[in-house]
């Protein structure tokens with residue numbers, strides 16, 4: 001099982017520690033192609049590689065993946081783009097969102113029947129969500 005994990009980089013890195021925990025959990029279900037998304041060394045400025053290289057590499061991994069898991073709490077143009085491509089490629093997609101009174105998820109994600117969108121509160125909720133999704 002090849003898993004494409006998508007999460008905010010330029011959109012903001014406040015949840016980087018959580019991304020790391022999610023990647024570690026996902027490793028119980030398959031190979032995480034995009035482990036670097038959780039890397040503390042990737043700042044909001046991104047990796048020190050050419051943007052064209054990053055785009056081509058990430059699109060290759062997206063095509064190769066069996067499922068896409070996206071943490072969508074921090075809004076990110078890149079994650080939104082990846083989700084649109086994942087839908088076109090007919091990938092199975094799980095979106096994870098931490099609800100709070102100050103924000104709400106884009107209707108383009110929440111309202112899209114092609115995606116499984118799940119609210120969660122904390123890391124501990126994710127094992128059950130992943131068990132169901134990967135079953």
Ligand code: 6K6
Pocket residue numbers: 005006007008009010011012034037045046047048049050051054058075076077078079082
């Ligand atoms: C490097 C140079 C300039 O910007 C960068 C960013 N580096 C990235 N490295 C790896 N993946 C990236 C990068 N930028 C975006 N992505 C992809 O888009 C990842 O797969 C993330 O899921 C998503 C994050 O998008 P933004 O818009 O929050 O950066």
